[in-house]
Amino acid sequence: MNPRFLIWVLGVSVLVSGCSLATSDGVRESYPVSIKPSAGKLEQTPASLDGARILARVGRDIITNEELKARILERYYGPRALNGLIRESLFSAEAEHLGIRIDAEQIAERVEQEMTIILGDSFVSRRRALVQLEAQGLVESDLRREIALEVGPALLIQSVVSHHIQIEEEEILDLWRVTWKEPRRRVDHMAFPIDAADTDLRERIQRWAVLTADELRAGTPLESAVELPVGIQQKFAPRIGSGWIRESELAGNAAFFEVFQAAEGEVLGPIEEVNFGWHLFRVVETLPLKRFTEVREELLQQLRDEPVADEDVLAVEAMIRKRIPVRVESTSVFTAVSSGANRSKGD
Numbered sequence: 001m002n003p004r005f006l007i008w009v010l011g012v013s014v015l016v017s018g019c020s021l022a023t024s025d026g027v028r029e030s031y032p033v034s035i036k037p038s039a040g041k042l043e044q045t046p047a048s049l050d051g052a053r054i055l056a057r058v059g060r061d062i063i064t065n066e067e068l069k070a071r072i073l074e075r076y077y078g079p080r081a082l083n084g085l086i087r088e089s090l091f092s093a094e095a096e097h098l099g100i101r102i103d104a105e106q107i108a109e110r111v112e113q114e115m116t117i118i119l120g121d122s123f124v125s126r127r128r129a130l131v132q133l134e135a136q137g138l139v140e141s142d143l144r145r146e147i148a149l150e151v152g153p154a155l156l157i158q159s160v161v162s163h164h165i166q167i168e169e170e171e172i173l174d175l176w177r178v179t180w181k182e183p184r185r186r187v188d189h190m191a192f193p194i195d196a197a198d199t200d201l202r203e204r205i206q207r208w209a210v211l212t213a214d215e216l217r218a219g220t221p222l223e224s225a226v227e228l229p230v231g232i233q234q235k236f237a238p239r240i241g242s243g244w245i246r247e248s249e250l251a252g253n254a255a256f257f258e259v260f261q262a263a264e265g266e267v268l269g270p271i272e273e274v275n276f277g278w279h280l281f282r283v284v285e286t287l288p289l290k291r292f293t294e295v296r297e298e299l300l301q302q303l304r305d306e307p308v309a310d311e312d313v314l315a316v317e318a319m320i321r322k323r324i325p326v327r328v329e330s331t332s333v334f335t336a337v338s339s340g341a342n343r344s345k346g347d
Contacts, residue, residue: 090320091157098163102155110151111144122223161316162304175299180290184244187259187281188222191239194277205236209270209278216267216282
């Protein structure tokens with residue numbers, strides 16, 4: 001399971017389903033309908049207790065909308081949320097001062113990127129993640145909405161911080177050296193580990209790798225080309241991945257260097273690695289080298305678009321505070337709502 005997805009579900013399952021009970025002051029009003037009959041119809045008027053709407057009864061315990069608001073405010077918002085709003089206000093003012101704007105296309109693009117990171121980029125991983133999401137009572141639109149709410153302020157803060165950070169020429173050169181300085185190829189890779197001491201198993205896995213290579217050559221998608229044969233343990237399942245490789249990364253391995261001699265779309269292997277097993281490669285795409293002067297501005301923008309470090313955000317925020325004063329006048333709302341929560345016992 002994607003760790004980022006798990007963290008999101010644990011937090012947002014309460015914020016989305018819980019906050020789906022909230023009024024104009026932050027919690028939507030969607031409460032259970034009483035099933036007591038009234039003149040032959042379902043009772044749809046919620047009961048109340050001391051002016052607070054009753055949301056649920058658990059035995060003798062009564063849970064009200066005020067308690068729900070207090071729980072959400074204390075546990076998931078509170079002073080930390082106030083600090084977040086202050087930060088957003090500071091960076092919004094600085095963005096206006098600098099003439100920086102975030103348009104809808106930028107937000108939409110980032111939302112899609114985050115959706116891919118969380119759900120995965122394959123049909124199988126996406127479906128698995130959505131099943132986990134639905135198990136929490138959520139749907140894909142809940143995830144997309146929550147991400148969209150976070151992305152706008154995050155992009156604005158990133159743009160402001162990037163504007164103030166000085167990117168050294170050597171940083172741009174370093175990025176060029178690992179990107180456009182030499183040819184790169186995007187390669188699908190499948191590794192079949194073996195148990196070197198088990199000759200029979202070794203031969204079975206080799207045959208398996210050969211059959212898988214034939215499947216790939218026939219056009220079968222990477223994740224669908226492998227089916228664990230009967231009798232082979234899960235620990236010997238192939239390791240599957242995809243990524244960009246530079247020529248220099250394979251220069252010391254003559255067998256693997258074939259990746260840069262094959263045509264796009266070609267499947268290589270099985271290629272044996274001593275004391276490990278077999279490898280399959282499929283060449284997906286090739287990018288040529290480019291001179292530094294051709295791509296300098298593109299690389300500079302790429303560095304500016306990278307997520308900013310927390311220390312950089314804090315440093316820029318401190319600088320903005322020197323120009324824009326901040327005074328927190330009251331945090332009593334947090335304790336006031338908490339003390340107003342009512343946990344009562346029914347009859």
